[in-house]
Structures are given as structure tokens and as C-alpha cells.
Amino acid sequence: MxxxxxxxxxxxLFACAILISSCIKNNNFIKGDAKIRFFHAASTDTTQNxxxxxxxxxxxxxxxxxxxxxxxxxxxxxxxxxxxxxxxxDVTSLPDQAFKIGQNYSVFYxxxxxxxxxxxxxxxxxxxPDLDSAKLTFLNLGYTLGSSVVITDxxxxxxxxxxxxxxxxxKTFKVKVNKAMKFAFKLSSPTATNPPPIVTPLDTFNINKGxxxxxxLDGDRKGELKNRIISTN
Numbered sequence: 001m002x003x004x005x006x007x008x009x010x011x012x013l014f015a016c017a018i019l020i021s022s023c024i025k026n027n028n029f030i031k032g033d034a035k036i037r038f039f040h041a042a043s044t045d046t047t048q049n050x051x052x053x054x055x056x057x058x059x060x061x062x063x064x065x066x067x068x069x070x071x072x073x074x075x076x077x078x079x080x081x082x083x084x085x086x087x088x089x090d091v092t093s094l095p096d097q098a099f100k101i102g103q104n105y106s107v108f109y110x111x112x113x114x115x116x117x118x119x120x121x122x123x124x125x126x127x128x129p130d131l132d133s134a135k136l137t138f139l140n141l142g143y144t145l146g147s148s149v150v151i152t153d154x155x156x157x158x159x160x161x162x163x164x165x166x167x168x169x170x171k172t173f174k175v176k177v178n179k180a181m182k183f184a185f186k187l188s189s190p191t192a193t194n195p196p197p198i199v200t201p202l203d204t205f206n207i208n209k210g211x212x213x214x215x216x217l218d219g220d221r222k223g224e225l226k227n228r229i230i231s232t233n
Contacts (some may be wrong), residue, residue, distance in 0.1 A: 001016065002009075016123065016198045019041045022149045032075070032102060033074050033101065033102075034071075034099040034100060035069040035104045036052075036057075036069055036099065037063070037104075037107070037108065038050040038082075038107050038108075039108045040064065040065055041110045041216065042109055042111045043064070043102050043144060043167070043218065043221050044221055045084075045109075045111070045180045046084060047060050047061065047063075047085040048109050049082065049085055049102055050080070050107070050109075050212060051080070051082070051083065052079070053079055054079075054081070057070050058070065058199060061109075067127060068207065068232070072232070073088055073100065074099060074100060076098070078097050079095045079096065079146065080094040080101070080120055082109050083088065090108075091117075091118055092119050092120055093097075097107070099162045103125075104130055105123065106122070106123050106125055107120055108121050108123070108141060110119075111143045112216070117226040118221070120122050126212060127232050129176060129211060130207060130210070133177070133210075133229060134209050134210070134211055134212075135173075135174050135175075135211070136170050136207070136213050137170065137172045137214050137215065137232075138151060138173075139164065139166055139170045139215070139219040140167055140168065140170075141217070141218055142217055143217060144219035144220065144223045145191075145219035145225060146191070146219075147189035148164045148188040148189075149164070149186070149217045149225065150185070151184075151185055152164045152185070153179065153190050154182040154183070155176070155180060155181045155182070156180075157180050164188060168169045177208065177209040178204070181204055182202065182203040182215050183215075184199070184201045184229055185199045185225060186199070186225070191222075199227055204215075206229060211231060212232045212233045214231075215228070215229050215230075216224055216230065
């Protein structure tokens with residue numbers, strides 16, 4: 001009798017395994033996800049709506065704002081479109097964009113000059129943290145600035161380092177967070193404003209170790225430098 005019970009249980013489990021495996025088809029498996037967010041970085045343009053394959057993503061985005069990350073199927077292809085909130089007409093688009101599984105992306109609505117049309121540009125985000133450091137990625141999208149941005153790294157107080165970032169340039173720094181750490185910003189060619197406006201420095205009050213940040217360098221309608229820090233993890 002005991003052997004019969006064991007046989008019945010074994011047969012039942014075996015039958016369940018066959019049934020479950022027969023329900024799983026290769027063409028129905030979940031491939032994995034990617035994440036995407038949208039930024040409005042054109043100070044001379046109005047509010048925009050962003051679309052993936054014709055479906056609006058998030059709410060309307062004003063200048064100097066962005067959507068949260070949205071989960072999308074990885075290894076899939078999308079057409080990205082942006083529309084002016086007032087006219088509802090397509091402003092610009094990027095057809096057939098593929099996004100890899102497990103990756104994060106930022107799509108920027110931007111201009112390369114005041115007299116040039118708006119366009120979209122995609123950056124793959126670095127979201128992997130270093131537990132003992134902060135990772136800072138600087139991106140210059142200030143098309144109204146008229147000059148490059150000089151980044152001064154005062155982490156080493158005795159010998160501060162300067163890096164020049166032209167429009168469209170991107171640089172990543174991994175830094176040890178300490179009391180002396182500070183990043184300041186200025187234009188390589190000063191504007192007519194005298195004295196120039198104060199650009200908020202980055203220091204230990206707004207940077208923490210184990211975090212990854214995007215620092216967007218930009219210019220307002222008057223061509224004055226501004227910066228914005230966005231956490232990516």
C-alpha cells in the first residue's frame with residue numbers, strides 16, 4: 001500500500017511538470033525590460049508631449065523638467081515622437097530606436113542653436129553605483145550659452161582641476177565624497193552680465209557616496225549659465 005501511495009504522488013508530480021512545461025512556449029516568454037525617461041532641454045521652446053509608437057508617455061513636460069523612468073519591453077523597437085502642446089503637431093522624431101534589456105535611457109528634446117530646429121537625442125544612462133564613491137556625469141546642452149562650460153573640481157583643495165565641456169559634451173567623474181569636495185562652474189567666455197549670476201556649486205550637501213548623478217549644464221533664454229542635478233539611481 002505504501003509503495004502505491006509513493007507511486008501515485010510521483011506520477012502526479014511528473015504529470016504536473018509535463019503540463020507546466022507544455023504551456024510554456026518560446027514565443028511567449030518574457031524577454032525583459034528597459035527603462036526610458038524624457039527631458040525638455042530647449043529653453044526657447046514651449047511645453048512638449050512625448051510619444052512611443054504613437055502612445056503618449058507621462059504628462060506634458062515643460063522646459064527644465066523631465067518624466068520619471070517608464071518601463072518598456074527590452075530589445076524592442078520604438079518610434080519616438082514629440083509634439084508641441086499648443087499645436088499638437090509633430091515637432092521631431094526618431095524612428096526605429098532599439099533599447100537593450102536591463103538598460104536605462106534618457107531622451108532629450110534639445111536644440112543645437114537658437115536658429116536651428118529642435119531634435120531628439122538619446123543617451124544610455126550609467127546607473128551602476130560604486131558603494132564608496134559618487135559617480136557624476138556632466139552633460140552640456142546649453143545652446144544659448146555661446147561658449148563652453150569650465151568645470152572646476154576642488155576635491156583636491158591644493159590643486160583644483162579644471163575641465164572644459166563644449167556643447168553636447170559629456171564627461172563622467174568618480175569621486176570620493178569628503179568635506180573638501182566641491183564642483184564649481186563658469187563660462188569659458190563670460191557673458192555681458194556683470195557680475196555673472198551665481199551658479200550653485202555641487203558639494204557634500206547634495207552629493208552622497210553610492211549614488212549616481214546626472215548634472216545637466218544649460219543656458220536660459222538670456223544665455224546665462226545654470227545647472228541641474230538629477231539622481232539616476
